[in-house]
Amino acid sequence: MRLERSISAFARARGIIAGGVNSPVRAFRAVGGSPVFMKNGNGAYMCDIDGHEYVDYVLSWGPLILGHAHPNVVKAITQAAQRGSSFGAPTEAESELGELIRSMVPSIERIRFTSSGTEATMSAIRLARGFTGREKIVKFAGCYHGHGDSFLIAAGSGALTNGVPNSPGITAGVARDTIVLPYNDADAVRKAFDANAGAIAAVVVEPYAGNMGLVPAKAGYLQALRDLCTQHGALLIFDEVMTGFRVARGGVQEREGIKPDLTTLGKVIGGGLPVGAFGGSAEIMTHLSPDGPVYQAGTLSGNPLAMAAGIATLRAIQSDATIYDRLEVLSKLLCDGMHEVLEKHGIPHYGTYAGSMLCTFFAAGPVTDLESAMQADTALYGKFFHAMLDRGVYLAPSQFETAFVSTAHTTREIERTIAAADDALTQVLAAAAQRA
Numbered sequence: 001m002r003l004e005r006s007i008s009a010f011a012r013a014r015g016i017i018a019g020g021v022n023s024p025v026r027a028f029r030a031v032g033g034s035p036v037f038m039k040n041g042n043g044a045y046m047c048d049i050d051g052h053e054y055v056d057y058v059l060s061w062g063p064l065i066l067g068h069a070h071p072n073v074v075k076a077i078t079q080a081a082q083r084g085s086s087f088g089a090p091t092e093a094e095s096e097l098g099e100l101i102r103s104m105v106p107s108i109e110r111i112r113f114t115s116s117g118t119e120a121t122m123s124a125i126r127l128a129r130g131f132t133g134r135e136k137i138v139k140f141a142g143c144y145h146g147h148g149d150s151f152l153i154a155a156g157s158g159a160l161t162n163g164v165p166n167s168p169g170i171t172a173g174v175a176r177d178t179i180v181l182p183y184n185d186a187d188a189v190r191k192a193f194d195a196n197a198g199a200i201a202a203v204v205v206e207p208y209a210g211n212m213g214l215v216p217a218k219a220g221y222l223q224a225l226r227d228l229c230t231q232h233g234a235l236l237i238f239d240e241v242m243t244g245f246r247v248a249r250g251g252v253q254e255r256e257g258i259k260p261d262l263t264t265l266g267k268v269i270g271g272g273l274p275v276g277a278f279g280g281s282a283e284i285m286t287h288l289s290p291d292g293p294v295y296q297a298g299t300l301s302g303n304p305l306a307m308a309a310g311i312a313t314l315r316a317i318q319s320d321a322t323i324y325d326r327l328e329v330l331s332k333l334l335c336d337g338m339h340e341v342l343e344k345h346g347i348p349h350y351g352t353y354a355g356s357m358l359c360t361f362f363a364a365g366p367v368t369d370l371e372s373a374m375q376a377d378t379a380l381y382g383k384f385f386h387a388m389l390d391r392g393v394y395l396a397p398s399q400f401e402t403a404f405v406s407t408a409h410t411t412r413e414i415e416r417t418i419a420a421a422d423d424a425l426t427q428v429l430a431a432a433a434q435r436a
């Protein structure tokens with residue numbers, strides 16, 4: 001496939017943008033090759049600058065649940081822009097989006113909007129610390145909460161020891177306050193609470209982990225986290241930046257019937273524009289400035305264009321009674337199709353899906369945490385990724401990502417994708433056999 005324009009666009013970008021990209025995964029380092037530059041998108045499809053069309057399963061990493069350039073969203077953004085793009089003063093659209101969110105996620109009595117998911121999670125743990133008067137947080141290996149210092153921490157040498165910085169530039173002091181435990185292991189959390197009595201402000205979790213591939217919670221795990229936090233006076237924070245409005249109208253908390261103290265949102269609630277949010281009970285949220293002492297702010301927070309895109313997106317979701325059933329049928333169809341194809345080619349694999357999210361690991365599984373996810377054959381995934389790209393299917397440029405479907409995807413796209421996967425693997429395996 002000819003990608004001349006993308007290749008030269010990347011050379012140009014490398015001369016001005018650090019690493020050529022504004023977010024590392026876009027650089028294709030995990031799959032090799034040169035990133036594809038996009039020109040436009042429509043529904044389930046997007047087109048690159050060399051003129052190739054792709055079925056898109058990245059969907060801007062989750063936000064585009066209605067697909068690219070949905071007419072309602074385009075209209076809402078256009079009309080908002082004509083009224084003025086930002087005022088630095090409140091607008092009614094902020095209350096409208098907040099009320100829409102609360103009607104579907106009832107644990108959120110009060111909300112605060114930010115411009116990214118990263119800001120939402122950073123602010124949520126500051127609030128949890130301010131509310132509890134405690135300093136430590138618990139997070140789980142393989143869960144991603146944006147690029148705030150407190151979250152870029154790896155597990156220490158012992159399971160109960162404090163974390164260590166995962167990136168240069170993060171101080172040992174910050175790392176000391178983050179305890180990193182394996183996901184889906186309630187016993188590890190129990191032990192951490194016992195070893196850090198009265199010191200843990202919050203447990204923050206992706207209730208279904210979506211940033212190591214898709215790894216749903218085991219039965220009883222989220223309830224155990226709920227019970228432990230209540231018992232020890234810590235806040236339970238569900239980071240639903242990805243899962244919110246993706247697995248159900250009310251996120252994982254609705255699907256699993258668990259009420260967190262704080263919820264962070266992003267992605268879908270911005271309809272493709274930069275938005276994040278965090279919220280919870282009125283009691284906790286009144287600790288935020290200006291009602292309370294915990295400081296949090298943003299020049300473009302609650303931006304009118306972003307609110308308009310979010311309102312248009314959530315209205316479409318709210319008025320569509322069967323949206324999540326239909327999306328999950330598509331996810332299951334693709335997951336099952338991938339299973340059949342991989343089975344046929346004799347490749348070990350493990351599939352997961354929930355609502356509009358799915359993942360096929362190139363590992364025998366079961367995948368339940370970061371350690372089991374890391375068993376995946378990433379070299380094979382890289383070859384598969386490029387063979388799919390050649391066949392007009394845009395998957396995430398890393399094995400450890402979730403695939404998304406939108407309301408613009410139909411069984412036609414899914415069937416085409418499964419046929420492409422069969423063909424792609426035939427080519428990948430033939431090339432491997434030839435080399436051997």
Ligand SMILES: *Cc1c(COP(=O)(O)O)cnc(C)c1O
Nearest residue numbers: 116117118144145146239241242
């Ligand atoms: C994407 C994501 C974030 C970070 O959101 P940004 O808007 O990229 O800052 C945080 N948490 C989860 C679970 C995410 O998937």
